[in-house]
Amino acid sequence: MxxxxxxxxxxxxxxxxxxxxxxxxxxxxxxxxxxxxxxxxxxxxxxxxxxxxxxxxxxxxxxxxxxxxxxxxxxxxxxxxxxxxxxxxxxxxxxxxxxxxxxxxxxxxxxxxxxxxxxxxxxxxxxIKFDERSEVEIAIQKWTQGKLRNGIALFSTFALGKAQELIMILNEVGIVPVVSEKIARINEVYAHCGLDLDYIADYEDGAEYIQLLKENFVGITDGPGDQIRACVSEAYGKRVYSAVATGFSKVMKFNTDVQFSLSDxxxxxxxxxxxxxxxxxxxxxxxxxxxxxxxxxxxxxxxxxxxxxxxxxxxxxxxxx
Ligand SMILES: [Zn+2]
CATH class of the missing domain: 3.60.15.10 (Ribonuclease Z/Hydroxyacylglutathione hydrolase-like)
Known part of the structure; x- marks a missing residue:
């Protein structure tokens, strides 16, 4: 104080x-x-x-x-x-x-x-030195585009702040991710404050959502990545590639296919x-x-x-x- x-x-x-x-x-x-x-x-x-x-x-x-x-x-x-x-x-x-x-x-x-x-x-x-942010962003875009050819890409990240950064990075290359309910609720505040985020909430049931899930897609979750990865793989019968996006990627090893040191x-x-x-x-x-x-x-x-x-x-x- x-x-x-x-x-x-x-x-x-x-x-x-x-x-x-x-x-x-x-x-x-x-x-x-x-x-x-x-x-x-x-x-x-x-x-x-x-x-x-x-x-x-x-x-x-x-x-x-x-x-x-x-x-x-x-x-x-x-x-x-x-x-x-x-x-x-x-x-x-x-x-x-x-x-x-x-x-x-x-x-x-x-x-x-x-x-x-x-x-x-x-x-x-x-x-611990973070990489140039633009390089991390490009690495995320390229990895995601590559994995989408063969399956589903699933990111685990913090619901507030990092998830919205990730959505904007993916939107730039034309990818509209499916996000968890908590992330979607937070996105509403971002949208209200003028941030332009293009995403679909995982509780939606509109035609766009159903069509998206028929194809390979990108998911962003704030939940336990391992469990969600298994559920998604079973539900859609596709290979799921997992990733984390956090500065702690420089400090620790995560149980995912790849980790990106996207820090705030x-x-x-x-x-x-x-x-x-x-x-x-x-x-x-x-x-x-x-x-x-x-x-x-x-x-x-x-x-x-x-x-x-x-x-x-x-x-x-x-x-x-
Ligand atoms: Zn903070």
Whole structure:
């Protein structure tokens, strides 16, 4: 929790006694304050996604003048927050999950300056480097087109964010995928926000759906890939080729025919570059890998420490003195 302008502001966590709760985006690991908050700061897209996915009516506030939201390039509606603390004169930037490479289904990362940056630590290991996004996208398109000649292509991926990226990548080469119900419901919010997604929901029973299933098709599911693969193979009597699309493809081996490292996060070196772009002199790392991220940044010449409320308060106290 940050103290700024005599307000306690929580960052993507439920914090007892907070006056404002910032929710950077609608992924499940960032919304723990959503149910209990009295005053949340979030984008309109995040508000709509929380309603659709979690049935939560977020009590959200107009963003106060001393705060600004910036696009984070992660998923629909994902934001960073910059807080100008008039007491200390410092500007603090919290990134939430962010990405430097441009996705198709969300707004591009906006860069802003800050004195202190609180940076996400999902990819803390300097040895993990994501491939050029355009190359990953082309690999997905080519693999899918090839497999469709002989059978069904089935992707397992996250329902919010990654599935919509995948749909747009496939749409570009004329492929209209069949998607699971959860993905289809989330797609409705994307469509409402002006994103053009061409897909068929797996609960539809119209002529287009029936015709599509007679041919080889592409499925996108957020469910357990192995089980769904077996069911699809049995139901349609065709070979099913399986794939995952996630940044974790760089870290672990999945039980699929192929894995694509399509990420909606910055890798370590992209985060390193972003810190430099903001000009922040004080670097705090945030999230489950905060300690390791701080060590790795410091080893590479960017002094950092894991985020702790005390660290931010200490920096402010130093400045006030
Ligand atoms: Zn996220």
């Amino acid at each position: 940050i103290n700024a302008n005599n307000l306690r502001i929580s960052l993507d966590r439920r914090s007892k006694g907070s006056d404002l709760d910032f929710i950077s985006h609608a992924h499940a690991d960032h919304i723990s304050s959503a149910k209990s908050t009295k005053h949340a700061i979030a984008s309109e897209e995040t508000v709509a996604l929380l309603k659709k996915i979690n049935d939560i009516e977020l009590k959200h506030e107009k963003t106060p003048d001393f705060m600004q939201l910036y696009d984070a390039g992660h998923i629909l509606g994902s934001k960073q927050i910059a807080i100008n603390d008039e007491v200390s004169g410092r500007r603090i930037l919290y990134t939430g999950d962010f990405q430097l490479q441009n996705g198709r289904a969300c707004k591009k990362l906006q860069i802003t300056g800050a004195d202190t940056i609180i940076v996400d630590s999902t990819y803390f290991d300097p040895r 996060h910055a890798d370590f070196w992209q985060a390193y570059d972003y810190i430099g772009m903001t000009g922040a002199k004080n670097v705090l790392t945030y999230g489950p890998n905060a300690v390791q991220m701080a060590i790795n940044l410091s080893r590479n010449g960017c002094g950092a420490e894991p985020y702790a409320e005390a660290a931010v308060t200490q920096q402010m106290a130093t400045l006030i003195k």
